[in-house]
Amino acid sequence: QVQLVESGGGLVQAGGSLRLSCAASGSIFGTPPMGWYRQAPGKQREWVATITSIGSTSYADSVKGRFTISRDNAKYTMYLQMNSLKPEDTAAYYCTGTVLGRSYWGQGTQVTVSS
DSSP: OEEEEEEOOEEEETTOOEEEEEEEEESOOSOOOEEEEEEOTTSOOEEEEEEOTTOOEEEOTTTTTTEEEEEEGGGTEEEEEEOSOOGGGOEEEEEEEEETTEEEEOOOEEEEEEO
């Protein structure tokens, strides 16, 4: 079993920044690919960013240039640095990781961006 715990969400004004963290624990082997998703009220969950086991990154067009995904393998922690936040970034943010072919999800952390 793998546990993922997000933190770092909160309320911020438009144009501000937040850094989300996702701490992994449990039966982790190597450096699994991990990512961030978000879900706004009344909308489907959408992909935000991914970081592979070798550190390659990819982003949704809506966050490209504003968000940065990274990981600290020694701490089994993944991050999402969010800059130039917009009200449309308001959502619950979830981290996910795939270990031995099984996907795990965190419980989510709320990000609210006020205009």
